[in-house]
Amino acid sequence: MPLISELSTLPYHNIDPEIFRWKFIVIRWYSVAYIAGLFYVWWGLGKLADAKDAPMTRLHTEDYLVWATLGIILGGRLGYVLFYNFGFYLDNPSQILILWEGGMSFHGGFLGVIVASILFVRRNGISFLRFADQMALVSPVGIGLVRVANFINGELWGKPSTLPWAMPFPSGGAEPRHPSQLYEAMLEGVLLFIILRWLYTKTEARKYPGLLAGVFTLGYGLSRYVVEFVRVPDAHLGKLYEVISMGQLLSLPMIIIGAYVVKRALDNGPQKLQKKRN
Numbered sequence: 510m511p512l513i514s515e516l517s518t519l520p521y522h523n524i525d526p527e528i529f530r531w532k533f534i535v536i537r538w539y540s541v542a543y544i545a546g547l548f549y550v551w552w553g554l555g556k557l558a559d560a561k562d563a564p565m566t567r568l569h570t571e572d573y574l575v576w577a578t579l580g581i582i583l584g585g586r587l588g589y590v591l592f593y594n595f596g597f598y599l600d601n602p603s604q605i606l607i608l609w610e611g612g613m614s615f616h617g618g619f620l621g622v623i624v625a626s627i628l629f630v631r632r633n634g635i636s637f638l639r640f641a642d643q644m645a646l647v648s649p650v651g652i653g654l655v656r657v658a659n660f661i662n663g664e665l666w667g668k669p670s671t672l673p674w675a676m677p678f679p680s681g682g683a684e685p686r687h688p689s690q691l692y693e694a695m696l697e698g699v700l701l702f703i704i705l706r707w708l709y710t711k712t713e714a715r716k717y718p719g720l721l722a723g724v725f726t727l728g729y730g731l732s733r734y735v736v737e738f739v740r741v742p743d744a745h746l747g748k749l750y751e752v753i754s755m756g757q758l759l760s761l762p763m764i765i766i767g768a769y770v771v772k773r774a775l776d777n778g779p780q781k782l783q784k785k786r787n
Contacts (some may be wrong), residue, residue, distance in 0.1 A: 512703065515622075516631065518677065519673075519674055519676040519685070521663070521677055521678060521679065522660075522661070522676075523556070524538075524661045526538055526661055526662045526663075527747040532567070535771075536656045537623075537658075538657075538661045538662070539629065539655070539658040539659075539661075541580070542651075542655045542657065542659070543651070543654075543655060545651070545654055546650060546654050546655060547577065547581070547651065548651070549645045549647060549651060550572070550644075550648070550651060551570060552556050552575045552727075553646065553647035554570035554573065554643055554647055554652070555567050555754040557568045557643050557646065557647070560670070561581055561641070562715065564635050564636050564639035564640055564782075564783035565633070565635050565640065565643070565660075566647035569633055569635065572633075573626075576628070576629045577622060577625060577626075578625075578628070579621075579625060579718045580618070580621035580622040580624060580625030580626070581621055581622055582618075583621050583625070584617045584618045584621015584622065585613035585614055585615070585617050585618050585621060586605065586612065586613060586614075586617070586627075587615040587617055587621070587694075588615075588616055588617010588618060588620065588621070589612045589613055589617060590605055590612075590615030591617070591680075591758060592614055592617065592755060593612075593614060593743055593755060594743075595610070595656055603762030604648070609762045612699065615652070615729075616620040616759040616760075616763075619645020619729075619763075620621065620701045621742060622644070622688065622751065625638060626641065626644065628692055630753065634663050636718060638718035638719035638722065638774075639782070641719065641721075641722035642715065642718065642719065642720065642722050644722070644724035645705055645721045645724065645726075646705050646706065646709055646721060647700035647719075647726070648725065649697065649698050649699075649701040649705065649715045650698065650702060651698065652693075652694075652698050652701075652729070653694045653695075653698020653699055654696045654698070654701070656690050656691070656693045656694035656698060657690070657691070657694050658691075658698065658785055659690040660688060660690035660691055660694070663678045663679055663680055664678075664680070664684050664690075665682075665689065665690050665740065666678040666680075666681045666687070666688070666689060666690070666741060667686045667687025667688065667689035667692075667737050667740050667741060668684060668686060668687055668740070668741055669685065669686055670686055670687045670739070671685070672687070672765075674688065675687060675688070680760045681683070682751065683686060683687060687739040688742070689736055689739055689740040689741075692736045692739070693732065693733065693736050696732035696735070696736065697728075697729050697732045698734065700728075700729045701725065701729065701732065704724065704728065705721055705724060705725060705728075707719060708724065709721065713779060716772060716779035716780060716782060717774040717775060717777070717778070717779055718777070718780060718782075719770050719771075719773060719774040720735075720770075720771060720774035720775065721772035722770060723767050723768070723769075723772075723773075723774055724767070724769070724771060725768030726763050726770065727767025727768050727770075727771060728761070728766030728767070729760075729763060730760040730763030730764035730767055731758075731759070731760075731764055731768075733756055733760045733763075734756075734757050734760045734761070734764065736785075737756045737760070738753045738755075740756070742754040742756070743755065747770060752770035
């Protein structure tokens with residue numbers, strides 16, 4: 510540890526990934542980040558449901574929390590298994606269920622939430638695009654919290670760097686590295702949250718169904734694509750064709766689809782919004 514500290518621009522944070530441990534009971538920052546993010550989705554959607562032009566009621570938001578949780582967990586895990594480590598899990602299928610050791614894919618979780626949301630809105634007769642706009646407003650908080658948890662875990666670190674805020678990570682050797690997890694937390698979490706809230710409160714973006722959802726999808730895709738340039742790819746994957754990382758490859762469809770949804774929403778023009786009633 511002294512060698513690491515001497516070589517670094519900033520020392521490693523040394524925050525214990527485990528908040529509490531008692532016998533077989535373990536509470537980790539990673540799991541708390543997911544729980545806090547889901548709680549914010551529930552709370553945030555409830556607040557948005559109070560607006561006169563909201564597409565759903567508070568009762569809908571309480572029901573949706575279960576759907577969102579299943580979409581995130583199942584989609585996130587399956588996405589990681591299929592996109593990032595399929596060979597390992599093919600040989601060790603029992604490991605797929607061991608969620609507490611990490612291994613979640615945002616892109617998989619994103620697809621899982623989309624599927625869950627489509628099923629949910631069809632069941633309740635809610636406009637998918639307007640519901641997606643509401644979800645876009647509350648999602649960046651959870652994303653930012655999970656990225657901070659990645660930082661605490663000392664995982665998903667960046668490439669070697671001499672920048673003043675670079676630091677070593679125990680699993681990454683003695684060289685100071687980009688804290689790429691914090692870059693993602695700031696871009697995908699804080700900045701995206703500010704942009705979307707500004708559009709919602711200071712403009713008429715809410716009158717353009719799909720616009721906020723498109724901005725979220727485009728914004729996340731661009732943020733992730735850019736950060737991947739300084740983030741070290743998974744060791745067993747590396748750069749695909751020596752050109753692009755898996756994270757960038759999965760973000761490209763988000764950029765394209767997000768841009769298309771934004772254009773489509775603007776082309777369709779503002780619409781009169783009516784609140785969904787029970």
